[in-house]
Amino acid sequence: MRLFLDCEFTELSAAAKLISLALVAPDGREFYVEVIGTWREYDCSYFVKEIVLPQLWAGEYAMPIIEARKALLQFLATYDEELEVVTDAPVYDWELFCELAYHDGKWPKNVRNFPTDATTLTAMNDGEELPHHALLDARIIASMFTARA
Template sequence: MRLFLDCEFTRLSAAAKLISLALVAEDGREFYVELLDSWREEDCSDFVVEVVLPQLWGGSNAQPIIKARSALFDFLASFDEVLEIVTDAPQYDWELFIELVYDDGKWPRNVRNYPTDATTLDATSDGVPLPHHALLDARIIASMFTESNPKKG
């Protein structure tokens, strides 16, 4: 099963800090979380402050990193098959995914430990411009590689 990953983070640099993370599965299941305690506005580039931060949903989506990690593990464990994580930005999104999911030497048993670069796959559509919101972007990326991608709210 492919899961399409997208992240929003503080800046395009090695010092990037995770703001939000989304996964959209081929079967339409979704995971979305915004981190409360892993970044500060001062860490963010002007672009992130102007475009990304205003789009955050907050509410129950916003969680401390420990709760977010647990919720991510639970989501990944809900799949019986081996999971292939697909991202269009492995140099950022995959690294930030690892930071959230890898904890105290534990890796989810059903997740491959390397990403698939979406830019190397044959897309079934061109998609639309990404709005820079992790879940909305992950949905668009997923729709580019699946024949039909049911959306769950």
């Protein structure tokens, strides 16, 4: 089973901090979380302040990292089959996913320990800009592959 991953984060650098993470599955299940307490607005690039932060949903989606990790692991555990994580930005999104998914020296047993780069599977899109909201972007990326299946 493929899960399509997208993340929003503070800046394009090795110091990037996770802001939000989404997974979309072809079976319609979705996971979305906004991490609070691990980053501040001053950590963010101008682009993130102007484009990403105004789109955050907050409310039930916003939670501290410990709760976000627990929610992610519970979501992943709902699948019996092996999960292949597909992302268009493995250098950033995969690393941030790993930081959230890897806990207490354990990796989720049903998740492959390497990503699939969506850009190697097919032409990503027709040049249209993604909205830079983790869940909306993950839905778009998933639709590019599930529509062809």
